[in-house]
Amino acid sequence: MLIAGRFLQGVGAALASAVVLGMIVGLYPEPAGQAKAMGIYSFVSAGGASLGLIAGGVITDTLGWHRVFLINLPIGVLALIAGVRMLGAQSGLGLRAGADAIGAVLVTAGLSLGVFTISRVPEEKFGAAELSTYGAVSVLLLAGFVLRQAKAARPLLALRIFRSREISGANIAVVLVFAAGFGFQFLNALYLQRVLGFDSMRTGLAFLPAPVVIGTMSLFFTAKLTGRHGTRRVLLTGLLFLGAGLLLLSRAPADGDYWVHVAPALVVQGFGMGLTVPSVIMRAMSAARPSDAGLASGLNNTAQQAGAAVGLAVLATVATTRGNSLLSSGTEQAQALRDGYSLAFLCAAAFVLLAWAVTFLVLRDAPAQGTDAGQAAPAPHRDEPAAAPGPYSRLHRG
Structure with missing residues (x-):
């Protein structure tokens, strides 16, 4: 439980x-x-x-x-009320566009099995061969997650960020x-x-x-x-x-x-x-x-x-x-x-x-910035557009 x-x-x-x-x-x-x-x-x-x-x-x-x-x-109730009242709405693709459930299962299972394997090393009832098998399966699951992210239409983690x-x-x-x-x-x-x-x-x-x-x-x-x-x-x-x-x-x-x-x-x-x-x-x-x-x-x-x-x-x-x-x-x-x-x-x-x-x-x-909150941000790189106003601007204006 x-x-x-x-x-x-x-x-x-x-x-x-x-x-x-x-x-x-x-x-x-x-x-x-x-x-x-x-x-x-x-x-x-x-x-x-x-x-x-x-x-x-x-x-x-x-x-x-x-x-x-x-x-x-x-605490959760207060945070929910504050979020509803203070944060502006943000449009998104929604779940209808698809979610990488397979990737979620792979990464969760891989990390969980890896942590389980490490934490069981001191216990005598787990032999080296058994723990090695668990560790190998954990690595394979995480490798499968990486491959899935490279091929999925809407990956949980777009590998290009790396x-x-x-x-x-x-x-x-x-x-x-x-x-x-x-x-x-x-x-x-x-x-x-x-x-x-x-x-x-x-x-x-x-x-x-x-x-x-x-x-x-x-x-x-x-x-x-x-x-x-x-x-x-x-x-x-x-x-x-x-x-x-x-x-x-x-x-x-x-x-x-x-x-x-x-x-x-x-x-x-x-x-x-x-x-x-x-x-x-x-x-x-x-x-x-x-x-x-x-x-x-x-x-x-x-x-x-x-x-x-x-x-x-x-x-x-x-x-x-x-x-x-x-x-x-x-x-x-x-x-x-x-x-x-x-x-x-x-x-x-x-x-x-x-x-x-x-x-x-x-x-x-990186070049240091001024400490005044009102100081202007540096100009964006030539190949990167300037940041548009965020979707939470109602809170920002407040």
Whole structure:
């Protein structure tokens, strides 16, 4: 029942979140305004993360974990009412034009089977031959999805978008950043609870420094920094801080103190994420033509979700395998768990290092824009028409 409910939530989330970035680009085509909008987007995301962690801990301790799912109902109703009242209508092809259901099944099955395979590596009941078979089938399903997109009349993901070096590089960085970020959150919660002995409420409160710093950076500083120095330099700087925070966390001992070993790492990591997330998303979206804004938004959302899922599976597998190995050799449980989480945090830092290398080698320096929202956008390329007013102009005028 839990898996079925989460699957339905995933369908709704895919429909809603995949278009958000495209809407932002349509509402704010100018670089300066778009940078501020992306900062607000990241601030809201960080605020939701902090409130969710705290509220989840409180609800779990007081009402039971089942009730955490109910918190989405009033939020969803308010978002629906606001969307109906504030967003203008947008015409589209509709489902009558056709939808690539086969492609959807292939990519969903391929990613799901891949994550399942990785997460089952530490379990003794799955042999190497069985896991290799699952992995091979996952690769074949994803390869089938790519072939399907190349031939489908209306593909879910038009492969031509990958001709852009900027879009491809930025989305690779997105995958790696979200792989590190989501995997870290899960494992850090386990470290706080299973090693330091925190309950659910204290665990939620313990995460608060990171979202607060992320939101502050995203809302007040990142847009100004990208306007002055360009997204590439800000992204490279943010990745360095993000990696440094993970390295600090990997050194937290089994008898660690939260304020000494965890909180400073969360502040450094939050500083890095506050610079990284708006910059990398803006870079992935700004490289797309106006006509491809929706496609780029869907690709970016897919990169985020795929990175989070695969990264969580990889890091959890690393931590579990290392911890089980130490337990079998006689290491004390708290120390074994800590060493497993530490190795996983180091792997997350390696993901960030790879993202830094991709950014440095693939993405080019772009001219920085002014920081004033009213500054005019640069002239479009000769072979690209100027962006027409977006379909959500009613909200923009408001």
